[in-house]
Amino acid sequence: xxxxxxxxxxxxxxxxxxxxxxxxxxxxxxxxxxxxxxxxxxxxxxxxxxxxxxxxxxxxxxxxxxxxxxxxxxxxxxxxxxxxxxxxxxxxxxxxxxxxxxxxxxxxxxxxxxxxxxxxxxxxxxxxxxxxxxxxxxxxxxxxxxxxxxxxxxxxxxxxxxxxxxxxxxxxxxxxxxxxxxxxxxxxxxxxxxxxxxxxxxxxxxxxxxx
Numbered sequence: 001x002x003x004x005x006x007x008x009x010x011x012x013x014x015x016x017x018x019x020x021x022x023x024x025x026x027x028x029x030x031x032x033x034x035x036x037x038x039x040x041x042x043x044x045x046x047x048x049x050x051x052x053x054x055x056x057x058x059x060x061x062x063x064x065x066x067x068x069x070x071x072x073x074x075x076x077x078x079x080x081x082x083x084x085x086x087x088x089x090x091x092x093x094x095x096x097x098x099x100x101x102x103x104x105x106x107x108x109x110x111x112x113x114x115x116x117x118x119x120x121x122x123x124x125x126x127x128x129x130x131x132x133x134x135x136x137x138x139x140x141x142x143x144x145x146x147x148x149x150x151x152x153x154x155x156x157x158x159x160x161x162x163x164x165x166x167x168x169x170x171x172x173x174x175x176x177x178x179x180x181x182x183x184x185x186x187x188x189x190x191x192x193x194x195x196x197x198x199x200x201x202x203x204x205x206x207x208x209x210x211x
Contacts, residue, residue, distance in 0.1 A: 027065055029055035031079050034072055039118025043073060043129035073130040080122045081137040085144065087112050098152030102202045103195070106177055110190045113181050120182065145170035157206040169205065 017025075033054035037046040048069055052062050066072045091108035095101040113120055126134040149166040152158055161169060180198065184190045 026057060026061060029057060030062065030065060031076060034076050035080055035118040035122055039121050042121065043125050074133045077122055077126045077130055077133040077137050080119055084112055084119060098157040098206050099203055101148060103199055106195060106198060109177050110181055141174060142170055145174060159207050
């Protein structure tokens with residue numbers, strides 16, 4: 001019986017990553033590390049050495065992607081916030097009514113915030129430590145939310161609100177989601193009755209009968 005030498009055994013070649021793939025991996029590692037540190041220690045606790053160490057990268061690698069600590073802060077919320085918006089967008093696809101959109105979106109928001117606990121602190125503290133990023137993020141979220149409500153109005157919901165008033169309503173609902181999660185998640189999951197109460201308010205605002 002003959003045996004094959006190790007040279008004769010063909011091992012599968014590991015796919016070589018492109019420069020773009022490596023760059024994206026490093027970017028994600030730095031953003032994820034910064035978000036984790038801000039989530040536990042706040043923006044004040046996040047310095048460049050800690051971020052690169054958490055990301056498993058050399059200190060010099062940081063400056064290939066960010067000019068400074070403040071530059072990282074200014075880019076952190078748009079990236080983290082964009083991931084949240086993407087996740088919520090997937091969850092509300094196919095919803096046929098304003099109430100269904102809001103129920104799916106709010107439920108998904110609570111679940112995302114639980115799975116990604118750093119997200120809320122990145123958002124809330126950005127108003128002080130990265131005000132430009134905070135304004136950019138809020139403008140983006142408000143634009144999407146108000147557009148969604150205006151689309152619902154076109155289908156007969158929110159008939160008592162003008163297009164301008166729907167922007168005010170969107171801002172109120174954005175704040176409500178955040179405060180409800182912060183207050184009721186302290187002991188674990190947000191209770192089901194909280195979401196039911198929130199949805200009663202949405203149905204009333206949309207001019208739909210209570211479930």
